Amino acid sequence: MLQVGDEFRHSFRYTQEEVDTFARVSGDTNPLHIDEAAGKASMFGRRIIHGFLGASVFTKIFGALWYADGHVYLAQSMKWLKPMFVDTDYEAVITVKEIFPEKHRITYDCAVIDKTSGEQTIAGEATLLNRKQYVWNS
Numbered sequence: 001m002l003q004v005g006d007e008f009r010h011s012f013r014y015t016q017e018e019v020d021t022f023a024r025v026s027g028d029t030n031p032l033h034i035d036e037a038a039g040k041a042s043m044f045g046r047r048i049i050h051g052f053l054g055a056s057v058f059t060k061i062f063g064a065l066w067y068a069d070g071h072v073y074l075a076q077s078m079k080w081l082k083p084m085f086v087d088t089d090y091e092a093v094i095t096v097k098e099i100f101p102e103k104h105r106i107t108y109d110c111a112v113i114d115k116t117s118g119e120q121t122i123a124g125e126a127t128l129l130n131r132k133q134y135v136w137n138s
Helices: 016-026 036-041 051-055 057-065
Strands: 007-012 072-080 090-100 105-114 120-129
Touching: 007 057, 016 051, 051 057, 051 072, 051 120, 057 072, 057 090, 057 120, 072 105, 090 120
Parallel strands: none
Antiparallel strands: 007 090, 072 120, 090 105, 105 120
16 A cells, blocks of 8 residues: 555656657657757757656656556656756656645646766655556545
8 A cells, every 4th residue: 555655766768769759749840959059059069858848757656556546646846956868867756745635636746866976966855546456445
């Protein structure tokens, strides 16, 4: 049964091919994401990953990895704290913040951490619906 403070961690990374695919699918073809020369000339010194691609790890976790047979997204807030880059190891961390058994809802803290620097790149919160009995006593 889930309890406040329970945590799930997932390591991941993105390739430039995945960034290019996301650019095509989303329509966000900002040169900072797909053009090597533009990335190099930017304040970041190289191409950066789309913010929403970096944050898409949360939908992967909730949709396929963490109690994946019952979660339905209701809300997600995010702050992008640092840029993310291809071929860099990251870790997504979700932590149960609040459980609302009467509404069958759970609120999670969501974070992405650069595994090399230890710096947080994304901070946020997600609220999900889950009607499964293993989530609470009811």
